[in-house]
Amino acid sequence: MAGTAAIDGAVDGTRAPRPVALELRGITKRFGPLLANDGIDLTLHRGEILAILGENGAGKTTLMNILFGHYTADAGTVRVADAAGRLVPLPAGRPRAALAAGIGMVHQHFTLAEALTGLDNITLGTEPLWRLRRRIAEARDRLAALMARAGLTVDLAVPVGTLTVGERQRVEILKALYRDAQVLILDEPTAVLTPAESEGLFSVLRALAAQGLAIAFISHKLGEVAAGSDRVAVLRAGRKVAERATAGADRADLAALMVGRAVAPVRRTARPPGPEVLALEGVAVAGPDLRSRLDRADLVVRAGEIVGVAGVAGNGQAALARLLFGLARPRAGTVRLQGRVVTRFDPTEAIRAGIGRIPEDRHREGAVGAMSVAENVAIEEIRGPFQRLGFLRRRAMAARARGAIEAYGIRCPGPDAPIRLLSGGNMQKVIIARALDGAPALIVAAQPTRGLDVGAVAEIHRRLLEARGRGAGIVLISEDLDEVFALSDRIAVMARARLSAALPAETLDRTRLGLMMAGQAAEHGEAQERGQDHARARQPA
Amino acid sequence: MIRLEPRGTPSRSLALAVPACAALAALGLAAVPLMLAGAPLGRAYAAMAEGALGSRFALSEVLTRATPLILTGLSAAIAFRARLFNIGAEGQLYGGALAAIAVGAGAFDWPAPLLLPLVLFAGALAGAAMMIGPALARVTIGADEVVTTLLLNFVVLLLVQMMIEGPMKDPMSMGWPQSEPLLEAATLPRLMEKTRLHAGLLIALAAAVLLHGLMARTVAGFAIRAVGESPPAARFAGLPVGGTLVAVGALSGALAGLAGAGEVAGVKGFLAADLSPGYGYAGIVVAMLAGLSPLGTVAAALFVAAVFVGADSMSRAVNVSSYIANLIVALSLIAVLVAGLLTRYRLRRVGRPAAGA
Structure with a gap:
């Protein structure tokens, strides 16, 4: 197969020198005191896939934004190959120039108009405004040819809002190809995909590279870098610290390069589960869409165990989380907390009942950005121990915050600093300090490490395992399969607002979980129900 | 081409300097329309300063004008802190004035120590009642309070006109549309002889201090900040x-209502449709100039009052319209908004790229 041969060639750069498609030299960008990019050199060849690996804040996105003209570099040059293959400088700070030079970008958050069809989204902006007739048939033919060539299919005749996330991403890729992109940049492309969709994406990228496209994708996941790239450039703290051929690179080595030190993987030790802390029996939550709906869920969580809830984003995990956070009330079914049936569903009750809550969106729900670290630590108990006769006990709040800062190694200017100044990892540590304070019997963690760097992830995993060790029951809702497998004693899957039975982690592998996440198990409804009964029967009473 | 790029956190001194500079810039910018009007600039500014600060009477007038502005400014500041956009202070002010007349113009013949608090309380209560409705509508059905409160202003103004031309009209007013006067016992004592300055100023200052304490030190203030x-x-x-939004709405309305009761009980003594030259709307400017800080509201209210009083003198001295005051206040609001932008972002000149496209 031609595609495979091309990739083999690219892995071993010396054997087949390829024309350069894009060249970055000495890119430097400063934001105030922060050096976001520090003299970065990168070369991207036609027909290869380059992974840009780095933690949050390593400067990956800044670099891509400079490339695409959203930011202007303080120093350095970007050169792109023109039609004849000569490298010409790219005018800085102009997205239009980047587009014209054949750079296509697929953003992490898609830039599609949901009410328009895929076809309209793709042709939007490519046609002169004053032409009366649109050449729709022509565009459709061209897109059909593009789809056939790249091996990707998507229905372009329906509104984008009705497409799945994976399909929308394909529309974005087609949008770039339609504009004759020679260089395709993807920012965290797999963040929203199922494992199967990710594989599909990478096979599309491989086919495109085989046709001579230069592709770069940004990632902080080692697994997909290993699976999907020919070459990997590692960024850390704004600098390029390494560049390797993917084939010869060691994962632990790459992780250490990315973080700047060796990262010890967390170890979960066997622990017999204790009494039931949470039970859902036929619990349903009403909601207008899949995201906020939960259909008749059964789940038992015992003391000292972590139950992972895996699933693709938007399949009802939010409804489950909101129910346990006290933000949604069930339409049907019974919720039992430590043996007592829960009758009141509001956040205050959940806090009072001793549920440690880690919300999915730390900026939106987890913290009030403009308020201080101390205020955010105290906010859940502000009407409890942190007030006297309605007046705030500032000193008690500051003392609690200092304790949390010390215990969790939170890097911040001090308890009085607005929490929005903290990095994502440190903000999450504040939220976790708040959630774990007072040794809650049940912890509900929704996407606790989303978007965090490797160091912060390890720290948060350690904290959750520590809480498990002292006997907390933990519901871990996560889209990150590595995380689910690393932490969970049992794993359930959410697909189409249905919660599967929680099976022992040892009996599952990624393939099976991937199938369940794609909702395929749900199509054999009866078989699944029997499976659930079976699983329940196997669990110790 | 010029671009905006975010800065780090603005420092505290910058946060204080910005509104002051914005106010000065607005005064400076006023030179443009003054020149266009053909006024001699030196004399115009001198007359303005003289009129606002030049005498004991001028100062008393500034303080008198600042009194309702402090209260309506606080009304806007606290509501805006909770992101409850109460644009209805003008109507709430008239509502408060109406209530003050209703209880203070003879309905209760009580001695002053009882009647005056009753009058002020009635004004605050009326203002609060007027804002609870829009706040509830926002909380329950998501009705935009900007629209509801703004439109209520006109409803209340028409109600006031109806009342002072009808049931509440003073038979002794020789046909002028105005209410019966408050009883002597219901009026606020003067603070200075032969001026209009009244004890309402002390109430307004106390309200600012109390509100500052509420926001900074209490659980309620914590909740308001968090909700906002x-x-x-x-x-x-x-x-x-x-609950917080409704409570904030009530408090905000009460402050504006108190401003209305204070004007009736401290300055006019009766209710007429020209009670407020837009104190309710100016309160929004005051709150924005103050960065929604309760103590800053006092300073901002003094500035706006001084501009109004000074511009009155200036218009007499150099023969320009006193609407120049509105212009300066508006300019200062724009200046403070631009300055606020500049504290958060820096301007960067982006050189023209070498290659054209």
């Missing part, structure tokens, strides 16, 4: 978002 900054986070943390 991030309703989802406040709700997640178990704070009563809807």
Whole structure:
């Protein structure tokens, strides 16, 4: 197969020198005191896939934004190959120039108009405004040819809002190809995909590279870098610290390069589960869409165990989380907390009942950005121990915050600093300090490490395992399969607002979980129900 | 081409200097329309300063004007802190004035120590009642309070006109549309002889100090700040978002109502449709100039009052329209908004790229 041969060639750069498609030299960008990019050199060849690996804040996105003209570099040059293959400088700070030079970008958050069809989204902006007739048939033919060539299919005749996330991403890729992109940049492309969709994406990228496209994708996941790239450039703290051929690179080595030190993987030790802390029996939550709906869920969580809830984003995990956070009330079914049936569903009750809550969106729900670290630590108990006769006990709040800062190694200017100044990892540590304070019997963690760097992830995993060790029951809702497998004693899957039975982690592998996440198990409804009964029967009473 | 790029956190001194500079810039910018009007600039500014600060009487007038502005400024500041956009202070002010007349013009013949608090309380209560409705509508059905409160202003103004031309009209007013006067016992004592300055100023200052304490030191203030900054986070943390908004609405309305009662009980003595030259709307400017800080509101109200009083003198001295005051106040609001932008972002000149496209 031609595609495979091309990739083999690219892995071993010396054997087949390829024309350069894009060249970055000495890119430097400063934001105030922060050096976001520090003299970065990168070369991207036609027909290869380059992974840009780095933690949050390593400067990956800044670099891509400079490339695409959203930011202007303080120093350095970007050169792109023109039609004849000569490298010409790219005018800085102009997205239009980047587009014209054949750079296509697929953003992490898609830039599609949901009410328009895929076809309209793709042709939007490519046609002169004053032409009366649109050449729709022509565009459709061209897109059909593009789809056939790249091996990707998507229905372009329906509104984008009705497409799945994976399909929308394909529309974005087609949008770039339609504009004759020679260089395709993807920012965290797999963040929203199922494992199967990710594989599909990478096979599309491989086919495109085989046709001579230069592709770069940004990632902080080692697994997909290993699976999907020919070459990997590692960024850390704004600098390029390494560049390797993917084939010869060691994962632990790459992780250490990315973080700047060796990262010890967390170890979960066997622990017999204790009494039931949470039970859902036929619990349903009403909601207008899949995201906020939960259909008749059964789940038992015992003391000292972590139950992972895996699933693709938007399949009802939010409804489950909101129910346990006290933000949604069930339409049907019974919720039992430590043996007592829960009758009141509001956040205050959940806090009072001793549920440690880690919300999915730390900026939106987890913290009030403009308020201080101390205020955010105290906010859940502000009407409890942190007030006297309605007046705030500032000193008690500051003392609690200092304790949390010390215990969790939170890097911040001090308890009085607005929490929005903290990095994502440190903000999450504040939220976790708040959630774990007072040794809650049940912890509900929704996407606790989303978007965090490797160091912060390890720290948060350690904290959750520590809480498990002292006997907390933990519901871990996560889209990150590595995380689910690393932490969970049992794993359930959410697909189409249905919660599967929680099976022992040892009996599952990624393939099976991937199938369940794609909702395929749900199509054999009866078989699944029997499976659930079976699983329940196997669990110790 | 010029671009905006975010800066780091603005320092505290910058936060204080910005509104002051914006106010000065607005005064400076006023030179443009003054020149266009053909006024001699030196004399115009001198007359303005003289008229606002030049005498004991001028100062008393500034303080008198600042009194309702402090209260309506606080009304806007506290509501805006909770992101409850109460644009109805003008109507609430008239509502408060109407209530003050209703209880103070003879309905209760009580001695002053009882009647005066009753009059002020009635004014605050009326203002609060007027704002509770829009706040509830916002919390329950999501009705935009900007629209409801703004439109209520006109409803209340028409109600006031109806009352002072009808049931509440003073038979001794020789046909002028105005209410019966307050009883002597219901009026606020003067603070200075032969001026209009009254004890309402002390009430306004006390309100500013109390509100500052409320916001900085109490659980209620904590909830207001949290709800204003991030309703989802406040709700997640178990704070009563809807209840806080309604309570803030009531407090905001009460402050504006108190301003109205204070004007009736301290300055006019009766209610007429020209009671307020837009104190309610100016309160929004005052609050914005103050960066929504209760203590800053006092300073901002003094500035705006001084501009109004000074511009009155200036218009007499150099023969320009006194509307120049409105212009300066508006310019200062624009200046403070631009300055606020500049404290958060820096301007960067982006050189023209070498290659054209």
